[in-house]
Amino acid sequence: MAELEELKIPKAMRPVAEDIIKVTDGVCAKLLDAEYADLARQVVAKLARRRPSPLLSGRRGTWAAAVVYALGQVNFLFDSSREPYLTADELSAAFGVAKSTMSGKAKQVRDLLKMDYFTAEFLRTDVTAENPMVWLIEVDGVAVDSRSLPLDYQVVAFQRGYIPYIPALGREGTAAVMV
DSSP: OOOGGGGTOOGGGHHHHHHHHHHHHHHHHHHSOHHHHHHHHHHHHHHHHSSSOGGGSSOHHHHHHHHHHHHHHHTTTTOTTSSSOOOHHHHHHHHTOOHHHHHHHHHHHHHHHTOOTTOGGGSOHHHHHHOHHHHEEEETTEEEEGGGSOHHHHHHHHHTTSSSSOTTTHHHHHHHHHO
16 A cells, blocks of 8 residues: 555645545445555545645545545446445445535546546556556557557557556566566
């Protein structure tokens, strides 16, 4: 899990971001998992780094709920065939926020960060692996699934930021090679 020091949160925003992260960490530990908690920390940090930060207006509990709800939307949290699974009602109750408020603020989060099903930085590991759109790149004007390319092409695509990790090496192998 990303430690608070690693998140590069501006000093002026640290108290607000830390309060929000405490709430997201608590709900994720109780109802979700560590991967959701880590993604929520990263989203809060991104919002804290924006100028001006939207986190300065509104209740911190509402922001916490919105961050997890937005992540849940792009990671299929509300799909009962997947794990973990929660309903929007259960999530809003866990945060003590009205579902409509949580939903509205989550849209703001998604819009601010351009968060969708195709943005790998906001996706869980299992969702990334299953999402074919994350792996499409253009080679000589043709859309190609990067997972079918030779290793040297995958490395270049990763280095240029086109794909989330090198498919031939896996997430852990990519991290080990790129250190």
